[in-house]
Amino acid sequence: MAFEIKAPQFPESVEEGSIATWHKQVGESVSRDELIVDIETDKTVLEVVAVADGVLIEVMKQEGDVVLSQELIGKIEAGTVASAPTSAAQVESIPAATSTDTGLAVNPAAKKLAEENNIDLSNVKGTGKDGRILKEDVQNALSASTAANTTAAVPSAPAKPAAPVLTGERVEKRVPMTRLRATIAKRLLDAQHNSAMLTTFNEVNMGPLMELRQQYKDLFEKTHNGTRLGFMGFFVKAAAEALKRFPAVNASIDGNDMVYHGYYDIGVAVSTERGLVVPVLRDCDRMSMAEVEGGIKDYAVAAKNGKLAIEDMTGGTFTITNGGVFGSLLSTPILNPPQTAILGMHKIQERPMAVKGQVVILPMMYLALSYDHRMIDGKDAVQFLVAIKDMLEDPARMLLDV
Numbered sequence: 001m002a003f004e005i006k007a008p009q010f011p012e013s014v015e016e017g018s019i020a021t022w023h024k025q026v027g028e029s030v031s032r033d034e035l036i037v038d039i040e041t042d043k044t045v046l047e048v049v050a051v052a053d054g055v056l057i058e059v060m061k062q063e064g065d066v067v068l069s070q071e072l073i074g075k076i077e078a079g080t081v082a083s084a085p086t087s088a089a090q091v092e093s094i095p096a097a098t099s100t101d102t103g104l105a106v107n108p109a110a111k112k113l114a115e116e117n118n119i120d121l122s123n124v125k126g127t128g129k130d131g132r133i134l135k136e137d138v139q140n141a142l143s144a145s146t147a148a149n150t151t152a153a154v155p156s157a158p159a160k161p162a163a164p165v166l167t168g169e170r171v172e173k174r175v176p177m178t179r180l181r182a183t184i185a186k187r188l189l190d191a192q193h194n195s196a197m198l199t200t201f202n203e204v205n206m207g208p209l210m211e212l213r214q215q216y217k218d219l220f221e222k223t224h225n226g227t228r229l230g231f232m233g234f235f236v237k238a239a240a241e242a243l244k245r246f247p248a249v250n251a252s253i254d255g256n257d258m259v260y261h262g263y264y265d266i267g268v269a270v271s272t273e274r275g276l277v278v279p280v281l282r283d284c285d286r287m288s289m290a291e292v293e294g295g296i297k298d299y300a301v302a303a304k305n306g307k308l309a310i311e312d313m314t315g316g317t318f319t320i321t322n323g324g325v326f327g328s329l330l331s332t333p334i335l336n337p338p339q340t341a342i343l344g345m346h347k348i349q350e351r352p353m354a355v356k357g358q359v360v361i362l363p364m365m366y367l368a369l370s371y372d373h374r375m376i377d378g379k380d381a382v383q384f385l386v387a388i389k390d391m392l393e394d395p396a397r398m399l400l401d402v
Contacts, residue, residue, distance in 0.1 A: 001077070002075050004075055005036060006070050007039055007048070007071045008070075009069055010068075016041075017046065017066070018179050019037060019062060019065050019067060021037065022062075024037075026059055027057075029055055030055065031053055032050055033049045035049055036056070037073065041179060042179060044180075044306070045306045052078040054076045054078040057075050060074055106133045111133075180277075187337060197370055197371070198373045198381075199370045200381050201366060202366075202367050202369075202385045203389075204388075205364060206364065209395060217229045220290070224293075227297065230293055230296070233292040234395065234398075235388075235392070237289060237398055238391040239318060241285070243285075245387060246384045246387070250264060251375060261317045263283055265281065265315055266284045267320070268281065268296055268299065268321075269320070270300055280312065316336070318341060319339060320345065321342060322344075329347050329349060330368070340371060340375040342369070344369070346365055348364070350363050351364045369384065369385045
């Protein structure tokens, strides 16, 4: 009995996908619930598993082909076993090389190359098994013949300095964009072309936050079942509190309408091998610090393993990206449409700062807020960023709501 392999049901926001990788080839055995093929969409990679034990007997869509929701992509014959490998006798009966009239064993590719270039195979020394002449042997003979002819043609030519020989190859590799990378590229261009994007900067003294984390990180991890206390949790909570105070930053533009969101779903950008993804933490204002840190960790693991669901990456109202983990000191993050603002974190760098007339070395971080000037006035953008700065430099403000 044959079972059909179909693409999964895509969400409404996804129109099509493409075959990323076939993990099984036609004729190979498969087990029920075993991964057969990966389908890449604009937002994530979906896994398709076998519905029964059997053998993959047909593949309708090859790697790179576009597939629609619920489209037939292959078939499995249930209850059968993959054919046994070819026997040794059968292997021996398949000619691996042809023989010339002189009795020489010659690889077919070598024979063809020799005929095209008028090479006498009797003068070619075979390096293959039992003296078989390989394609490489003919190529070497052809190179030697060409060099000899060139030398004979110009015997009286004066000697010239040898041209420098380039070691190594100058290799180029052209590969098509993955669907995820193409979608990222399109969205970034759309964000720049369809918004009045502007960036404002500030800097924050990370000293108080670092001291607080150092003081409580061990107790925090022990209390919350191994969840570690990082910096991103503080930034998420500070952003959620600041969004309450500046509703325009927690809004989006829909045509000629401005949509103000009464909830705080903050996306945290995560870098993966396939590209940048932004899973969303829902209702961050209601989450504890441990829930925020645990959610970030779970999303990071899922993103690394390609297990993020499309629902995990849709519906955010604000985004935080951290280029500091890669060493970035300062950048201008690009909006994540239809959101109207994005916060950029950067590397913590010790710098001399003037404090009460004294020069003090402090661990400083630059903050960047890119925003859509159509929706957010410069005053609100600057005050929003200052509010985040104040809460990070004095974390008690987040508890006291001041």
